[in-house]
Every structure is written in C-alpha cells, then in structure tokens.
Amino acid sequence: MHEFDYVVAENLTEATKLLSDHKGSARILAGGTDLLVIMRNGRRQAKLVIDAKKIPELTDLSLNDEGLSIGAAVTCRQIWENTELAGDYPAIIDSASLIGGIQVQGRATIGGNLCNAAPSADAIPTLIAYGAIAHIQNSDGQRQVPVEEICQAPGQTSLSEDEILVKLTIAKPVAHSGAKFLRFIPRNEMDIAVVNVASMVELDSEGKSFLKARIAMGSVAPTPLFVKAAGDSLAGKEVNDESIKAAALIAREAATPITDMRGTIEHRKQLVEVLTVRTLNAAVARAKGEQS
Amino acid sequence: MSKRHHVTTTINGEESDFLCEPRQSLLEVLRDVLKLTGAKEGCNDGNCGACSVLVDGVLVDSCCVLGVEAEGKQIDTIEGMAVNGELHPLQKAFLEETGMQCGICTPGFLMSSKALLEKNPQPDEAEIRHWLAGNLCRCTGYDKIIRAVQRAANEMAGEKV
Amino acid sequence: MTTMDKKAEDLRVVGTRPVRPDGADKVTGRARFGDDIHLNNMLHGKMLRSPHAHAVIKSIDTSKAEAMPGVRAVICGKDFPVIEHKMVAQGEAGLADMRDISDNCMAKDKVLYDGHAVAAVAADNPHVAEEAVKLIEVEYELLPPLMNVRASMADDAPQVHEHSFPGAFIAPTEAHIANASRIHMANGDIEKGFAEADHIVEREFNTETYHQGYIESHITTVDWDSNDNLTLWTSTQGQFEIRDNLADVLEIPIGNVKVIPMEVGGAFGGKDRIYLDPVAALLSKKAAQPVKMAMRRDEVIRATGPSPGAHIKVKMGVKADGTIIAADYHLAYEAGAYAGGPIFLGVVSSTSRYNIPNLQVNGFDVIVNKPKTRPYRAPGAPQALFAVEQVIDELASLIDMDPVDFRIKNLTRSGDILLPGFPLAPLDTEALLQSVKAHPHYTAPLEGENRGRGVSYTMWFNLGAITSARLSVNPDGTVHMSSSNPDMSGTRMTLAMQAAEALGIDVAEFSANVPDSDSIGFAMPTVGSRTTYSTGIVVIEAAAEVLAEMSKRAAMIWEVEPDSVSVADGVFSSGDKSITFKELAHRMLDTGGPITVHKTGSPQSFIPAVAAHIVDVEVDVETGKVEILRYTAFQDVGKAVHPDYVEGQIQGSVVQGIGMALNEEYFYDDEGRLKNASLLDYRMPTSLDVPMIEAVILESPNPAHPYGVRGCGEISIIPPASALANAIHDAVGVRMDSMPMSPHKVCAAINNKS
Numbered sequence A: 001m002h003e004f005d006y007v008v009a010e011n012l013t014e015a016t017k018l019l020s021d022h023k024g025s026a027r028i029l030a031g032g033t034d035l036l037v038i039m040r041n042g043r044r045q046a047k048l049v050i051d052a053k054k055i056p057e058l059t060d061l062s063l064n065d066e067g068l069s070i071g072a073a074v075t076c077r078q079i080w081e082n083t084e085l086a087g088d089y090p091a092i093i094d095s096a097s098l099i100g101g102i103q104v105q106g107r108a109t110i111g112g113n114l115c116n117a118a119p120s121a122d123a124i125p126t127l128i129a130y131g132a133i134a135h136i137q138n139s140d141g142q143r144q145v146p147v148e149e150i151c152q153a154p155g156q157t158s159l160s161e162d163e164i165l166v167k168l169t170i171a172k173p174v175a176h177s178g179a180k181f182l183r184f185i186p187r188n189e190m191d192i193a194v195v196n197v198a199s200m201v202e203l204d205s206e207g208k209s210f211l212k213a214r215i216a217m218g219s220v221a222p223t224p225l226f227v228k229a230a231g232d233s234l235a236g237k238e239v240n241d242e243s244i245k246a247a248a249l250i251a252r253e254a255a256t257p258i259t260d261m262r263g264t265i266e267h268r269k270q271l272v273e274v275l276t277v278r279t280l281n282a283a284v285a286r287a288k289g290e291q292s
Numbered sequence B: 001m002s003k004r005h006h007v008t009t010t011i012n013g014e015e016s017d018f019l020c021e022p023r024q025s026l027l028e029v030l031r032d033v034l035k036l037t038g039a040k041e042g043c044n045d046g047n048c049g050a051c052s053v054l055v056d057g058v059l060v061d062s063c064c065v066l067g068v069e070a071e072g073k074q075i076d077t078i079e080g081m082a083v084n085g086e087l088h089p090l091q092k093a094f095l096e097e098t099g100m101q102c103g104i105c106t107p108g109f110l111m112s113s114k115a116l117l118e119k120n121p122q123p124d125e126a127e128i129r130h131w132l133a134g135n136l137c138r139c140t141g142y143d144k145i146i147r148a149v150q151r152a153a154n155e156m157a158g159e160k161v
Numbered sequence C: 001m002t003t004m005d006k007k008a009e010d011l012r013v014v015g016t017r018p019v020r021p022d023g024a025d026k027v028t029g030r031a032r033f034g035d036d037i038h039l040n041n042m043l044h045g046k047m048l049r050s051p052h053a054h055a056v057i058k059s060i061d062t063s064k065a066e067a068m069p070g071v072r073a074v075i076c077g078k079d080f081p082v083i084e085h086k087m088v089a090q091g092e093a094g095l096a097d098m099r100d101i102s103d104n105c106m107a108k109d110k111v112l113y114d115g116h117a118v119a120a121v122a123a124d125n126p127h128v129a130e131e132a133v134k135l136i137e138v139e140y141e142l143l144p145p146l147m148n149v150r151a152s153m154a155d156d157a158p159q160v161h162e163h164s165f166p167g168a169f170i171a172p173t174e175a176h177i178a179n180a181s182r183i184h185m186a187n188g189d190i191e192k193g194f195a196e197a198d199h200i201v202e203r204e205f206n207t208e209t210y211h212q213g214y215i216e217s218h219i220t221t222v223d224w225d226s227n228d229n230l231t232l233w234t235s236t237q238g239q240f241e242i243r244d245n246l247a248d249v250l251e252i253p254i255g256n257v258k259v260i261p262m263e264v265g266g267a268f269g270g271k272d273r274i275y276l277d278p279v280a281a282l283l284s285k286k287a288a289q290p291v292k293m294a295m296r297r298d299e300v301i302r303a304t305g306p307s308p309g310a311h312i313k314v315k316m317g318v319k320a321d322g323t324i325i326a327a328d329y330h331l332a333y334e335a336g337a338y339a340g341g342p343i344f345l346g347v348v349s350s351t352s353r354y355n356i357p358n359l360q361v362n363g364f365d366v367i368v369n370k371p372k373t374r375p376y377r378a379p380g381a382p383q384a385l386f387a388v389e390q391v392i393d394e395l396a397s398l399i400d401m402d403p404v405d406f407r408i409k410n411l412t413r414s415g416d417i418l419l420p421g422f423p424l425a426p427l428d429t430e431a432l433l434q435s436v437k438a439h440p441h442y443t444a445p446l447e448g449e450n451r452g453r454g455v456s457y458t459m460w461f462n463l464g465a466i467t468s469a470r471l472s473v474n475p476d477g478t479v480h481m482s483s484s485n486p487d488m489s490g491t492r493m494t495l496a497m498q499a500a501e502a503l504g505i506d507v508a509e510f511s512a513n514v515p516d517s518d519s520i521g522f523a524m525p526t527v528g529s530r531t532t533y534s535t536g537i538v539v540i541e542a543a544a545e546v547l548a549e550m551s552k553r554a555a556m557i558w559e560v561e562p563d564s565v566s567v568a569d570g571v572f573s574s575g576d577k578s579i580t581f582k583e584l585a586h587r588m589l590d591t592g593g594p595i596t597v598h599k600t601g602s603p604q605s606f607i608p609a610v611a612a613h614i615v616d617v618e619v620d621v622e623t624g625k626v627e628i629l630r631y632t633a634f635q636d637v638g639k640a641v642h643p644d645y646v647e648g649q650i651q652g653s654v655v656q657g658i659g660m661a662l663n664e665e666y667f668y669d670d671e672g673r674l675k676n677a678s679l680l681d682y683r684m685p686t687s688l689d690v691p692m693i694e695a696v697i698l699e700s701p702n703p704a705h706p707y708g709v710r711g712c713g714e715i716s717i718i719p720p721a722s723a724l725a726n727a728i729h730d731a732v733g734v735r736m737d738s739m740p741m742s743p744h745k746v747c748a749a750i751n752n753k754s
C-alpha cells in the first residue's frame, strides 16, 4: 500500500480542520472495511487517514420518542446487538445484519456504507426508505440532507472535501407502519447485492390500504435509487397483489442496470420486481404486527 | 518512509508495544513484527476470515484493521486460546471431530467459534453456519467444523452444570 | 507384498479414528505454513503482472524502480536463462515443455494472459516492493486475445505460439487445428450404433474456468547462498517437482537445490508447479539476501493454474430396452496459455462408466489467453460429466426407466475393457449403485413446489507411481515415519496407521514427517488420490523389512535360526521365547545398530474408484436461486484407513463440486481481463450455502493394496454438478447446458420455458 499518515481526531472541530487543511487528500476512517480495501488495491489514495472513531458525536447510538440517531461511526454489530431497535426499525437490523459477515459487521459502519457511496451498498436503500436525514459537519457548522441526496456517482458523495458525516437520524415511525430490506445475492452471505430493495409502508388503522410508501433500491444504477413514483403509486391504494405488483413494475421500469460479473440486465430487472413485491409484502406484514 | 507510530496494546492479556507504519495492517503487525503467525492471511481484504482476531472482545478481520488502531486495545489471537498448555474445549473438539484438513483456516474458525460461544453458548446448526459464514474453508465442506462447534458447546455446557 | 495382506476383520489400526499427530499445532496456530518463515535479513519480492491478455513486450524500463530507496534487486525476463524446449512429465497432467514452464514464471517476449508475470522487485518490505513495481514501465503491442476454445480453434484464428508443439501433449494431432491438439478414441461402429438406437439425444454444453481456491496463497522463500546452493521453503504438493523444475529453469544442478516443504494450506492440484520460485531465486541471487515472495489473492486467481473451461457436445443413442447403443463425445478443453491440459483424463473419465458398444470421443487441448490450467481435483472429469450425466438422465426419462436402474443396466464391471484399452481393475460398481437405491434418501418423499431430486454416477482412477518412505525404529520402541509426499489433509496419520498395522504396534508410537528433498528418496507429488494408497504400499513394505530385520535380531539374541522367529501383533517369538517390539528395540544398538528402512516403489496406476450422489434442491423460480436441501454422497474407497478423513475428503469434494456447479467462475471482459479476482467475487461456498453432507463409505477392496485401500481424495468433486443439474430439471423442468448454473442462467431457462 502507498504511504500515508494517520491521526486520531478527538472532536469534530479537529476533524473538519484536518480535512480542510488537507484539501481532498485526507480521508475519514470509520471501520475501514471499504477504505483499507480500496486503498490497498489502488482505487483510492490518501495522504492522511483521520480515525473518526473517538469523536463522541459519531459513536452515539440513541433511541427516544423523537426517533433514532445513529452516529456515523456506529458499527453494524452495535446496531443488531441493540435489541430495542428491532421493534421500530426492523429494516435497519435487516441491513446491518447482512453486511459482510460477523467480522465485517464488527467494524463496518452505517455511516461508512453511506459515504462509500457504492451502488450496491446495503444500508442506503433502507435509510432512504425510512426517510433518514444525514447530519453533516463542516468548518462553518452543520447541515442536514435527506440521504437520497448524498450519493452522486459510484464512490462519490455530495459531501465536500472538508465535510464529515456526523450522524443519521430517522423519525420515529408512525403507528401501522413497517419496513423491510432484502437483497439478492448468489451465495447466502459475503456477496455484493445483485439487486437490493427496501420498502417502507404506512397503512390505515385497519391495515386495508396504504397511506404512504417509500421504495428504494440498489445495484441497478450508478447510485442507490429512490423510486418515489413506485411508493407514491401505492398511496390510497388497497393493500393487495395488484397494487403491489403495479408498484413493482414502476420500480422495474426505473431500474437501469448493467450486465457485469454479478448479474445481467434482464436478471436484475426481474429481481427488482420480485424483491419489490417481497419487501412490500413483508413491510405490510410488519406494519400489521405480523412476524416477518 | 512515513512516520512510524509507537503503539502500546495488550495482546492475549499481556502488555505489548511495537513500532509500525500506518499502512501496516494489524495482521501484518501480528505476523511480521510480533511474529505471532497464528492468524493467517487468505485474502487480505476481509473475505476469508483466516486472520480473525478479537479487538476489545469484538471479532474482526485483522487484515481490515490498521496496526496503529491497536493503541490502547485488547487484542486476542489464537496464540492465547490454550491456557498454560491446556487446549480450549473448541480446540479439542476440532481435533476430535477432525474439524480441519489443511488447517490454514483453523485459527480463524476457532477465533470465530469462540466469539460465538461466548455470545451464544448453545447455538443451533443454522446459528453456527450464520456466524461462521465470514470464514472460508475450502477443505472440509464445513460439516465437521459445525459438528466440532456443537461438540464443544455441549462439553462447555456440561462443565458449567 | 502379499505376505502383508490382511483381511478387513483382522485389521487393528486401519479403520479406526485416532487424533492426528499434526493436529495440535494446527489448532494452536503453531503449525508452520509457507508464510510463517522469517529469515534474518530477508527481503520481500513483488511481481509486476501484465494487464493485457495477449501482447508483445516491446520494452521494459526498470530504472525508476531500481532507484527507489529500499529496493535491492529488480529482474525481468531477460534475467532468466534461455532454455531449450524439453518435454518433462508433470504428475497426473501428462507432459509439459520446460520452456513453457519457464515462460509461465516470467514472460520473455510475449504476455499470454492477464496476470502474466513480467518483472519483479525485491525490497526491504513488501510495501516498498509493491510501490516500486508500479514504477516499472512496460511498453506493449496488443494482440487480439483468444478467450475460449471456439475462438482459438476457428480456422482463421491467429496462432498463439509461433513455436508451438503440435501434439506436444497428446499425439498424433492433425496439423490443421488452430491452437489445439487432438486425441481420438473409438470402438465399434458409431454410425451403425446410432442407426440401431430407438432414441437419440444430442446436446451441447459449456463450462467455465474454475480455481482450486485453496485458502493459503502461493508463498516461497529462497536463499541463494554464496556457494550457489539454494534453499527454498514453500508449501507444495511435491518438493521434488519444485526442485527439479527449478533446477531446469535456472540451469543449475539439482544437487544445489534443497526444497523444504512447509505445511500446505490447501492445494487440490494447484500447488505442484513453480511460479514464484525461480523469480525469488534470481532476486535472492542478485541481492545476495534471502527473498520471500507471496502472491496476493488476486494474483493467485489471475495467474496460477485454474481448471479448464470447456465446450462439449454429447450425442447418445439408447434402445427401448435401456441399452446405451452408441455415444459420440466432443470435448474441447482449454489448456490455458500453454499446451497440456487434462483432456486425456476427461476422455478416460467420460468413457469408462458405461459399456457402450459403439463409442467415439474426440478430445481437444486448446490454447487460450488464460493462465495455464493445472489439475484441480479429478482434473478434466467434472466438465465432461456435467454433460454426459445429464444426457444419461434425459435418456432414462425418455425410456421411462429409473435413472439408477438405467445406470446399473449399462455399467462397466471388473474386467470390462475400457475405451483406452485397459481392463477395469476389480471393483464392485453395482454394489455402489444398489446402495444408492437402498438408501432412505433415494425414496424419501420430496414434498413442496419446485423441489427436485437428482443423481449422478462417476468413475475415476487413482495414481500409483513413484514414491518413497522411511521407517526408523528408535531405541525406546517409538518409530519415525517419513513420507516423501507432502501431507495436505492427514496422510501422515493414514500412513503411520498403515505402518502401525504392519508392525503390530500402536499408532501412538509414531511420529510422522515429510522431509526436505535432500532427506528422502524421490517421489511424484501428492496428486491423483495416491498418497494413502501408493505411499501406503511402500510404508507397508518398509514395515515388512523392519520386522524381518528385527526377527534377525531376536534370533541373534536367542541364538536360533532367523527362520524360526515369527511375529504377530508386535510380539516376536521362537519356540517358548518371546520378546515385544519395544523390548527388542531397546536391544537394537547392541544387536547390530540402528534399524532404518528406506523404501521406494512405483505402485500400479489406474486404480478405479466410483461414486454416486443424490441431491435434493428447491429452486426459487422467481430469482433462479438453487437451495440444496439434502445431500448424500456414496463412494467406494476400498478401505477407509481413517473414516473421519475419508468423510472429510468426500464432504470437501462435494462442496467444491457444488461451488463449480452453482456460483464459481472466471469472468473475463472482452479484452480478456479477469474481473473477479477476489474471494468476494469468485464465489466459493460459505458455511451458509451448503447443508450437512452425508458420506456413505463403501469398501470393495483394492487387490493392489495389502489392506484394500483405493484412495479417495478426488472423485466426489465430479458428480455434484450433474446431480444438481438433474435435480434442477426434476424441480422445474429445465435442462441446464451451462456451468455454473448461476441464478441468472436458471432464471433465464425458466423464463424461456414459459
């Protein structure tokens, strides 16, 4: 690997200062499961690596009446080990518990997953479906951005050189809502998503019709995609196979995948449809308090 | 050469320190600097688990951790698994169930299995398979590894009562 | 030695399950593999590899790399001696040209595949070496890559090797086949045969390139000392093959080379060839320091020896009564960048299971711009069987016959003359298939949608060939056993068990090792399921000599005729006198000195083995994903010396076969660059991808071995692909003509059907 320097940032001010001093040649290190791998294989270079795991705001995981706040350096393992999370945010657990294997989950962070901006990232569709907000710090202060506005291209985010992701927040889900994340991989573990989909639904109190839905998917475009139209198509519709299928077809149309070693265009399009149906059904089941 | 860092850490319960460049992984430091060659390199990118160690009790791939990150941490490696020459029940079970062939993956599987049993002392087959999915074995087909973990779990449960 | 033959019921040690001697070091992390060597003053070498699949090297400029601080030596192709073309035997893979072997270690004028080595650097640490490699400038002139057998064999295909050896590996060859040599075998009258058939099935198949996937990379450490003696530490299947090839490639006397075999972290056929070794040697010579070279995982996948992709056509005709009357196979296998792939073994394994009166096979060994193929567990067989066993399944259903009965009806049996012209050695083929039928799995109900069951049957042949072993009795009655064959999965134990059996003592009395190439007689590498069988025979013979010598010592002590001394279960006796093995060992030094027997031999090859598998699957028809519900593997091993190890070999083979069948493959882009050279994207099965594998061991004794051992290390990798294909067909009614049967292909097949 090429040479670089390493420093532990103790707080946000220090981190943003280091970032702005280095003008693009510094990288934040969270779990390193992306950064170290791509620096090693030469796809990314950095003169300075700033370890952000000691910054208090980044390591905080809190759950209260407002909602959920996930510090950018909170690991997948900390998330799935937190039993309180499962009730209101099951799809976050879905994502966190299938990124890599146990070893990777011990290091990999949700923040790193977002900032790495891979088209196949398994946490991003879930964050989008939940309508998560990214809190970003720079030398001037903080700004808040919906997660769907972060990824710009493979490996590229809308964060500027001197910015650091602090945390992700999700408003507490309303009653009768549920969400589900699924991905398709050829193996059962340790694979990059051929397609992944997250769906979040809000139902009426009887569970008969959709009030609202958000659907997002990955590995089908240069960035994870928020398919607003697919979710919107469900608003006001009855919960049945027909409405779900219609939403899935919209998602399928929105997908613009490529053929590569992980899948073909045809297969990916079909998977979008299949996973959209499956996640919607599962989200509905969760909204109704059924096991799924 | 970039500045070397002086890192103070605890390895298998004993305080230890070393010098390393930031670009050296924890795996490299263990193997090449400290000559603890029990953790193995199979891929150097997090996909095989042969380099598994515990950092502050959390199972990680040491190839995906920097050596400098070990500062102030507790590192556990396969070298610390047998205590005073007495094999851990998992080590015994891997021997008795022939949970290994070539043995290159074995230290990693043992570290992962130990971490599993500490968290879940009585895992079923599915739980074991899930937990060990980050460790690749090309020789055994996993069958006897799973049985070894089950056997150790049973023996450890027996010891407790 | 027939005198050492034992009936199964008389065996005391063979067939038990003792804990292996090398095991403790492996569970404590102390076992020393290739990478666990750290020498004083040692440098680290790294390789520059071609990013192109096919190109002429116009120039190489190493000056910037040489100038980098910490760099101690840089070499490229011109630092290698120019060696003559020379054919050498290479284990189970037939012949190879020594010049090709040299060129494969480092390209001279042309690069022939993505990842081909072109230059190397030795530096103070691996990072410096890696950074220095990036400073080497190479100018290439690109040539069109030939990435599959059909492209290479096309009439207008450019010739890859100007100086090619037509028929280098298999002769005679028709000169007009571009980039390929051909093997042809036939019996009967193929036209007449098909004319007599009631049903004919004709299918075409493709299979991809696979890697053995051992978890330990290729690592070698070489010390070229001031006296021009080379010591090399490496994990290999054959210390002698490495030694001899290295001497040939470097044009130095074999006597100057010592190879120390380390623990082998998996090999499966892929570690009996030099890659890094001569490069590290030349770097060590230049720098006058020891050099370690370790491949990264991507280098292992890109540039070592995978198994061949293939294009296969199968035509088979059957009579209404279930007799297979005619078959015609076209097997075109990739050789890789140099001639000499496993086509012959493909031909043999695809033609030996069934008695087909009119049978023809055309096999082709085809040069492509991919790494030179090397054996991978039952080399050449899984490809052909994927095709043939699916057609067998289709024929059985056409005539409405149970697929196992159909196979039984057409089985070859002991004594039948196989297509290559030799008779099938004793083996109970029918017993194996009857046990499949009798097993509860075969008749277990399989309820639920999109579920199916498949079977497959295969035959494979195990090697004998040259091997050596030594037994040394110690004064305390313990015994040192040395095997010439590196131990990849417990053969030190299985050999010690055979020695213990033969000597009549406890296996706990043994210590077993694999010496360096200076310290034991020559042997072919650990390949072809041979060690427990072949080295086993030599060990048993050595034991007989040890007993004979010890009987003489007893006779000397008792002052009786040596002939009057008999030995049983470790006790020597003559008349009313008796002495134990241990007591006699105590007297060794005052009765004539040490007792050490070194034995070499070349046991018979082509020892047949058979296996049949049953698998149940469930197919997700919406995604194309195949889940394995249940797996049972039946295998005849002659005699299971250590049943745990045999089960382990079967289970490991099955899971590798499943990997090939479902998800592994080399994925090249149009320019011939490998896109998935990582363990993330080269998808080997994880523990979550497979169920428990039930191994059913059958034992029809091999008369060529005193205890009936056949060898068991390879065969069970063959049936999984065809068994799974047949199960998928049973589940969802589609025939898979392309391996791996990855989800997108299964999905496409299902969509095409409906």
Ligand SMILES: Cc1cc2nc3c(=O)[nH]c(=O)nc-3n(C[C@H](O)[C@H](O)[C@H](O)COP(=O)(O)OP(=O)(O)OC[C@H]3O[C@@H](n4cnc5c(N)ncnc54)[C@H](O)[C@@H]3O)c2cc1C
Binding pocket: A027, A028, A029, A030, A031, A032, A033, A034, A035, A036, A037, A052, A072, A073, A098, A099, A100, A101, A104, A107, A108, A109, A110, A111, A112, A113, A114, A115, A116, A120, A121, A122, A123, A159, A163, A164, A165, A166, A190, A191, A192, A193, B045, B046, B047, B064
């Ligand atoms: C074996 C293996 C398996 C994997 N499997 C999966 C999988 O199944 N699904 C999946 O989605 N991913 C997978 N990954 C990729 C990776 O683990 C995840 O993307 C992970 O979430 C990244 O988190 P991290 O903390 O390790 O990020 P890091 O590697 O530390 O960082 C990733 C990127 O984000 C930047 N960054 C990190 N934190 C911040 C911040 N707070 N502010 C600004 N920039 C920041 C870094 O500079 C870097 O560019 C796998 C990786 C490996 C090695």
Ligand code: FES
Binding pocket: B040, B041, B042, B043, B044, B045, B046, B047, B048, B049, B050, B051, B052, B061, B062, B063, B064
């Ligand atoms: S070497 Fe670290 S996971 Fe493979």
Ligand code: FES
Binding pocket: B099, B100, B101, B102, B103, B104, B105, B106, B136, B137, B138, B139, B140, C215, C265, C266
């Ligand atoms: S025992 Fe060889 S890789 Fe697991």
